[in-house]
Amino acid sequence: MLLQPPSQLRPKIRIDSAELRLVELKLLNPFRISTGVATKKTFPLLILRSGNIEGYAEGVCDTLPDYLPETTVSSMMMMRDVFLPQIIGKEFSTPYELSQMMRHWRDHQMAKACVEMAYWDLWAKTLGLSLSHALGGTRKDVEVGVSLGIKEIPDTLLDVERHVQQGYRRIKLKVMPGHDLKLLEKVRNRFPDIHLTVDANCAYTLADLALLRQFDDFDLDYIEQPLAWDDLQDHAKLQSMMRTAICLDECIRTPELCRKALAIDAGRVINIKVGRVGGHANARQIHDICQAHDVPVWCGGMLESGIGRAHNIHLSTLEQFKRPGDTSSSSRYFERDIVCEKLETENGIMPVPSNGAGIGVTPDYDFLETVTLSRETL
């Protein structure tokens, strides 16, 4: 990527105004993970305006701090009261400049990401580039898998079967204590050849070592975030005692944490979520650190609408994204999405959205109006 873009890629872009909405979409199916169940997706949607160009992004925060500490309220507050007032009316030449403005504030990665991502879209559109190209990506489409929420085992078997038939390239099962080995045994017996992974969302501790080591029997591509969201040390200990690769999600929130994790072999695969790590610049830096360590990465998801999903797909076109991502078809999540374009896979392949420059999708403003809970202009 263009960490120091040449002068022709440094247009002065003045951020004239911002529109911050809170949007709510009903999920087609409840999504249960070890920390709880989601029946709807409530998220901040940010529109940055410069002249007649609009840049879009969505926040990946949850209503309550059950994935990471950030919440919808804290994220909206940081954008409205801190980040947006710092950038509106100002000119930026690159997303790195803007990212730098927010750097000294601690944490709030999801709020920072939302602001930075909307600017990436503006920047790429001003340059007439697809976001993928602006980020340094090359692929025209990306491989995807699915993340299946916790259900009764027979229902999960049907879920797996349906998605394998649809051609998804990897099946990820959510697990938790009491819902793990028996599930894996049934799924593995029935589907001996699929790429299979599990995600515990921090539900275990090292006291479960004997149990976790039995996961080695199921030929998993990796086990995602078995231990605490703020841990690296115990993951390193667990990795040293398991054959299966550990994939880190929650505990990688900055490039620094990624560097430290790889230095102690706390994981051998990294799930990159652009929202979790504070934006595309950090995502790209984590990507580069992993590339230097020959550690594969893949793009995670947070049940995003078409705006966040499009950002994720563009990011996934970078070289080190060597495992299928979680950016599956929008129609798996929502009856109707807030963008005009379809984001659908065919045989486990998601095309990079390309309706114009930037993220390549456009809001369906009429529908968006009907699912907007609040809206403010800054």
Ligand code: OSB
């Ligand atoms: O841990 O990857 C996760 C959804 C919400 C919170 C955390 C996670 C997830 C998913 C869903 O696994 C991925 C998706 O389909 O968007």
Ligand code: MG
């Ligand atoms: Mg995860």
